[in-house]
Every structure is written in C-alpha cells, then in structure tokens.
Amino acid sequence: MLSESRLCLLTEDLLIRILHSLGSERKPWRLVCKDFLRLESATRKTLRVLRFEFLLPLLRKFCNIDTLDLSLCPRIHDAAVALLLAQGSPGWTRGLRRLVLSRATGLGHAGLEMLVRACPVLEAVDVSHCWGYGDREAAALSCAARLRELNMDKCLGVTDIGLAKIAVGCGQLEKLSLKWCLEISDLGIDLLCKKCLDLKYLDVSYLKVTNESLRSIASLLKLEVFVMVGCSLVDDVGLRFLEKGCPLLKAIDVSRCDCVSSSGLISVISGHEGLQQLDARYCLSELSAPLVKCLEKLKQMRIIRIDGVRVSDFILHTIGTNCKSLVELGLSKCVGVTNMGIMQLVSGCGNLKILDLTCCRFITNATISIIANCCPDLVCLKLESCDMMTENCLYQLGLNCLLLEELDLTDCSGVDDLALRYLSKCSELIRLKLGLCTNITDIGLAHIACNCPKMTELDLYRCVRIGDDGLAALTSGCKKLTKLNLSYCNRISDRGMDYISHLGELSDLELRGLSNITSIGIRAVAVSCKRLADLDLKHCEKIDDSGFGALAFFSQNLRQVSYTLVLLSLNQVILILSLMRSKSHSSAAFESKLQHLLYKNYKCYLNEHN
C-alpha cells in the first residue's frame, strides 16, 4: 500500500519514463501495480505474440500498438484474421504501421488483403519466408498504398505480375527486398524502377536478373543500398550501368556474383566515391592492382567484406592507410592474410568494431595482441580455426577490448581454462563460441559464468571435458542464456539438465549425442524452460516415451524437435503429434518432419515387436 501511494505522487510522464527504463523487467512491475499495467497498455507500441490464442485479448488490451509481430504464429489463417478484425477492439488497426508476418504461411491472400485494407497507415510489411505466397498475395499487399518497406524474401510464387502489382500499388516504396523471389525477371525489375522512384534500398539477391535489370536500376536516383548476392547472370557490363547511375549509392553487395570481376567493381567505385559499404564475398579470386588503386579513393568506406579473396600485405596496407573510418572488415577464408598484413591494417583502422578472420590460419598471438591494442572499440572478433594462437592473446584482448560482445573461438585448440579466465574480463560478452575447444573444463566455464552475466549464446560443441559442475556455474551466472549448444559433451548427465532448467529464457537447446541424459532430465527442462522452441535430441539414446510425453505436455512453445535414433514407441509419437497439433502453433515444416519421423519410428516399432 505504501509503495502504491508513493507511485501515485508521480505524474504519468514520470511513470512512463520509469517504465521505459525498466526494460525487460517491466513484467513483474505491471503484474503487481495497476498504474503500471494501465500505462503499459496505453503506451505499448510493439506486440509480438507467441501464440495466436492470446492475440485477441492482447489486442483488446493494447490498442495503441504500431507494430504487430505474428512471425511466431505460422498457423494464423484467414478466418482468424477475420475474427481479429471483427472482434478485436475497434480500431486497433488504425495506428498499425508495421506488420511482421514472416513465416505466416497459413495466411491466404484474402486474409492478407483484409488485414492490409484494415490498416490505413501501414508502412512496413514483412512477409519473408512465406514461401507459398504468390501473385495474389502480392496483389493483396499492393492495397497498402502508403507502404514504404516491404520484405518479400523467399516468397517463391511471386512473379513479375505480383511485383508489378506492388510497384503500381505502392508507389512510395523505399525499401524492398526480393531475395529468393526466384520467378522475378528483368521485366518486373524494370517496371519497379519506373514506378517506385523513391526506392532507397533494393535487394535482388539470387534472382535470375541480367544486366538489363541493372540498366533499369541505375535510373533510381535515390537508391542508397543495392544488394545483388548471387546474381550470376550479371557481369561487369551491368555494373558499368551503375557507374553513371544511382548518384546516392552508399552500399553495394555483389557477393557470389560469379561473373563480376575487378573491372566491374572499379567502374562502380569510380562512379561513387562516397561508397560506404562494399561486399564482394566469394566473387573475386583476387583484387587486381587497379582495383586496389581505386580503394584508395574510398575515404568514407566503413564496411568491406571480401571473404574468399586472395589478399596481400600490400592490399591490407592500402586499406589500412586509406579507409580510416573502416568499422568492419571481413577477411573470412581469405588466402594470404599474414601477421604483417593485419598489423599494417589495424595500425591505420583504429575504429574497427568487427573483424572477421575466420580460417586465417597464419594469425598468431602477436597479431591478436596488436589488434587488441589498436582497436579498443572492437565488438566482434571471429577467430574460428586460427589455431596458432594461445591464451596470451586473450590476455591482451581481455585487457583492452572491454566492449567485446561476440567472440568466435571455434576450433582454436590453444584456448584453455586460463585463456577463458583472461577472456572473462570482457564482461560485455553476449555470444561466445567455444566449439571444439577440447581443453576447456568446468573451471574455465566457471570464470566465464561469473563474469559475463550478459551472455545469451554459448556454444560448447564437443567441449568434452565440460561436466555437470560447469553447467551449475554457468546457469547460476548466465541467467539470460537463450541459446546453448552442449552437443557431444558426454559427461553431462541428468543433474546438468536440472541446472539447465534454471535458464528461464532458453529457447534453443542442442543436446545431440548426450548419451547420459534420460527422460528425467528432459522432463526437468520441459517443465521449467517455457520458452523452449527448438530442441535437438538426436542420438540421445536413453530418452524414452516419458521424456517426450513431458515435452509434448509442458513445452508449449516448442516448434522443432530433432530426434532421430531415439527409441520411441509409435503411440508416443502419435501423442506428441496430436499435442503439437492441438496447440495450433507448430509450423508446417515441423509437421512434415514429424510425419517423416512417424514413418521412421513406425519401422522401429515394428522391429521392436518382431
């Protein structure tokens, strides 16, 4: 009572401020305090529902939302939409600006059109990975005349016709992603460029477009970001169109365009000296001398990703001395990356935040120490398979790069407990990959657990010396873990599972090949980890029906379970299947997977009984 009266003294403005600063802790507050509940309902802008059943009451409660995310409700369908529009609070759609329907494969064109027509100020729609969407769905989307952003990745059925519908209907489009819309051709792109003159972002990755499309795209005067990954029909001739066009171009991605060579990139660069981002992964075998010369002009360059290219010290030196504002450099799987080259690079680029040195095997401790010294802002460092380095480099890293959030040390055999102790000084770490680091033990893990409370993703694939005690430490320290990979850490037993069950946020768990865990452990996880969505139980041979029964019963949000080579009776599989279905939540992919498994297990079942 006392606290409530004190809160009453504060004005609503102040309460709202408090609410916002609470961040993810808002839930307990609104559960115990009516004022906060009221304010939350009034001010909440974003709604992301895990299950469709809750949507209707939620929409009544939060009627001021501007973003609705239904990407976790893949089975939402037309009738459900009709229901929402009819029974939801009147006008919840009036303010809706952003609609995320990614993977909402159950929604048909009729429902989509209803939804789109009901939202008069809709500005952004994401229908990515709705692989069944075709022209009619595109036509439904084209009813949103004020649409500015549209993501249609992997809408496999959309053809030029659908794109034309959108181009004509949504003339104000600024951002459009057509990645993997494989049916779209030059004609559609050409029309798009004639109708949507405001386009700033365009992604045509993996489309079968040719140079003709680039000719059309070059006429877009406002285009800033152009992504054409994997357009193997485009060559240097096409890129030459861009030299003269798209005056505002800031970023271009020509990754995996097999026919693009250095000369094409030169023409793009020479036309756009303000270029800030260049992606040319796996499309060039090496950077020609003229191209390197061109790179000198790009003073504003912020991001360069040239994975898979042969580089030399000279190239890295050129980049280091000219691209002073470089923030990200991707040299993954580049041949010819040496200590000297990296040293010359980082000595110039002190602002580097992201450095990808995956598979640059000649990198040693000295280099990493210099990186640590020169780039204090480093946020992400990928050193996968750089197996020449030892714990000493991590000492430098822990000393200097305190902002480090992501570190990939997969397959770095030099990493041991001491290294982890040094590393644990980077208290901001969010993602850490220690796969195949067979030398780390529970002690090393405990260091990380104690000092890195923000950790959300941890990969301990085949860290065979990790045991239950390490998990005990981990689960007590890193409460926010959402993704955990413990595959083939064979020492882990049901006790470890008990510890894992303390991770309330866990959504993604890989337990592949853990031969010591049984149904009891799985049951503990199923009961406590309510958010579990993705579970890998392949080769967990001791798990039987009761474990899966528990999963089916308790894990309401489970979307995918992989469990080949797990002994299950047919009845149990059917039970799981029916429970999953009754939740009206699991994706189609999941179902088909289960059906496949059903058959597989049926055969097992027959074998058992013969």
Next chain:
Amino acid sequence: MDSNGSLRANPWARSPSLTSAANGLSSDPLSFPGFGLQHNQPKWDGPSNSDYGIRAEASFKEFNQPSQNGSPPPPDSNNEIEFADQENCHPSESSQTNGLQDWDPSVVLNNLSFLEEKIHQLQNLVHLIVRQKGVGQPTELVTQEQQLITTDLTSIIIQLISTAGSLLPSARNSLINTSPLLAQIGQLQGPTVPSGTGVGISCIQPQKNVGKKMSDQAMQTDLPNNCEMEQNYNNVEHDPKDEDDADDGESLAPGSYEILQLEKEEILAPHTHFCTICGKGFKRDANLRMHMRGHGDEYKTPAALAKPHKESGSPKLIKRYSCPYPGCKRNKDHKKFQPLKTILCVKNHYKRTHCDKSYTCSRCNTKKFSVMADLKTHEKHCGKDKWLCSCGTTFSRKDKLFGHIALFQGHTPAIPLDDNTKGVAEPPIQDSKENSKEGNMNNTFGSIPSNGNEVQNVMDVKGNSDDPINYFSSLNFEANFGVFNDFTRPLFDDSESSFSFVMPGSFKSGGESGSDNLQ
C-alpha cells in the same frame, strides 16, 4: 480423291499436260486455219507489261463484238484481273502461258475477216430463202436450206469460240454468272475444242491454288461449271470461318435468289451421301463414288465415277440458304433476314449459334466450341494471349503488357487466377489433392466443411474463391474482377468449420469497416 475421279471420267484427259499440248491439237478437223496460224506466230520477245495490257484490252473488245451484239465493253478492271492471273501462272504453268502469249491481234483480225465473209455468205443465203418464200418452194428444199444454214451457223459459232478462246479467263470471271450464252459456249467447246478450254481454265486454276499438284491439272479439264464448284469447294476447305461473314457484304436483291431451308436433322446429320446398297454414309459425294467401286464393276466405269454435273443449260437461279431456327437473323422469316451462302455456312452457323458447345479446349479447359474447326483454330492460339491488364487489354507477350503498364498510370496486370489453383500457394502435401480437384472445381466447395479446421481449408477456399470459368475472355473480365475484390465472400464457407461461433455478418462488417477506414 474427287479429282482423281474426274480424271478418269474425262475421256480427253489423256495427259495432265494436255493444255500445253494445245498446239498439237489445233490439227483437229474443226479448228480453223487462223487458229493454227495463231500458234505459228513468233513468240514474244519478253513479257512487257504495258504491251500486254493493251493487247488484252484490244482483244477483249474484239471478242465481245461478235458474240454479244451491243453489249458494252467491260470495265478495265477486268483486264487487270486477268493480268494478275497471268502473273500467277508464270511460275508453274509457263508452257500454257506461252501458248497464250503467242496470240496476236493480227491473227484475230484475220479470223474476224474470215468470219465476216462467212456471215455475209450466210446472209445472202437467207436473203435468197426469204425471197423464194414468196414464190413457193417444195418443202424438201426448204428443209435442206435450213440444214445448210444451221451448219454454217454452227461453224461460225465454233470459230468464234476458238478465236475468243484465249480471252476466256477474263470473260469467265466477269460474265459467267450473268451470261447464259457463255455457259453454253463452255458446254459446247468441251468435247469439240479442247484447246480453248484448256487455255481458259488453266488460267483460272492456278489463281485459286498456285502450286497444287497434278490432280488439279486434271481438274482443269473439267467443264467450266464444275470448275466453279471446285472453286467453291476450295474456299470451303481453306477457310470455313469466313463463310459466315462473307455474304454479309453482298447485297442481293430479295427476290433475285432462291431460298433453301434445310431441316435441323439434315444440318446435324454427320453424313449427307449414302450408299444405296449397303447404306454407309459419307460426308462427300466423291467418297461415296470411291466406295461404290467396291459394289461391282458397273460402278467402275468412267461415267459412273464422273462427277455428276448439274444441268447448266438454263440460267440457274442463285441459291441462298436459310437457318431453320425460328427468330434467328439467318431465318427467312426474320425482318432483317441475311441469307447464308452455302450449305457449309448453314451447318457452321447452326452449330455455332443454336447448338451446345461440346468441344472443350484441352489446354485452358474453359473455352468451348461447337464446331471442331473452331476448336482447332483456338488451340493454335490458346495460351498465347495470357497477359492481361486490369483495363481488360490482353497481350500475347509479357513484355508488351509490362510496356503497357509502364505507360499508363494506375494500370496493373491482372493475375491469372487459374495458375494459383495449381498449388503454387499450397504446401506440397496438398498437391495431389489440388490436382485431382482441378477437374471439377464446383464440387470442392461442397466438400469443404467435411475437411475439418485445417489450414488447407483456407487454402482450398483461396484456390476456389474466384474460380473463373472464362477468365481470359475480356467479356467476363469485369465480372470476375468483382468476385476477386469481394474477398469476404469465400471466408464464410470456411469460417463455419473453424470458427463456428462467428456469424458471417460480423465478418462482413469487419471487412467493410476496414475498407471504410481506408477511405
């Protein structure tokens, strides 16, 4: 083959290149010296167009003068027609055209003066008879004189024909329908003066079917009337569709033709010719004749196999046909009756207008036809005009459609709804079901509620909701589009299964309020 039959039937058709042998045949006892002379003239050095035109005109006039006294000279256009014919002849029938080109005005003059002389002689003879009439003559003598005159006249006529022979093509084209005399000429010249017909018809035939084979050459030896029929026949074969409209431009005076009306059964009968022995039916008379050969030797004679030609002696009335369907514009009782030209026209018209369309296009499964030929024609183009704009314009090419859309503000491509039912939008599990459904779309709606509340229901409805029967037809386009926009309708059916507690009305209001918001 029809033509084969006529080949056998014509005793004088010994060689297909008969017409080119016309020179040789001039030794026929009935032909005149002038005629033979005509062929002995030196050949033309080269086909000079202007020369030819003048010559043709001149000869035409000369031809007309003796045969039809007082008839006006035909318009120039006739000559041009003839001229075109000649051009056509050149590649295939050069030998015949050469024969024609040997023709010379001086020869004609020669012939004509000879004729004049003969006519004078005859005139004198008749004068004598007239004068003797008053005196009183024994009847024997009178009959003898009459015979003499007849013989003379006949010879004059014959020579006139042979002189005019080379001019026949133009004469036929313009005069055959109106002048019974020419028809008689044709009949006359048949057995007696083959050279004339040969030349004449050989010029007609190539025009109709340039590059046709030997069989056609055999047909050239048919009588002119047959030839006319053949032309008709060819027309029918080439373009049966044109027939219906062809006579629209023609304005025959109401009484100037004979109206025939076939009964419905007659029109729809698959066969029109029946074997009198075994009763087997045939579509064509010639096929029947071929068939008859199997019934005995008496049907193998040239006479039996010959094409039965119509009596052309009397000026025949033009035949036009009436549709037996009462109230039809093609029915003779209709106020603005428009007759049909041929029997085939009648058949096609009747099937198209008054019969069920039983032939369905196997490609689009929507277009139906009652005449097989129409289906064939449609199938040639089916699927080509599949690009449709929201304004109703169709395009055979996608880029043309996109060019159109780029040009006009607000035009969008119309979505071919048929495509979607093929399962592009369906999960793969549904594919087989979808495919089987395609055959009878109409039934699926009824079966929906039994399927439970699965996603596929929604999908099914999606596939079927605006199932267009004739989507691509521009006529139906508007209607279909209306259905397409009316998105709430298909949902009712579906909602009953999964959300039975929601009244259809509430859906509608929701949808409408939504669209209200938009405006």
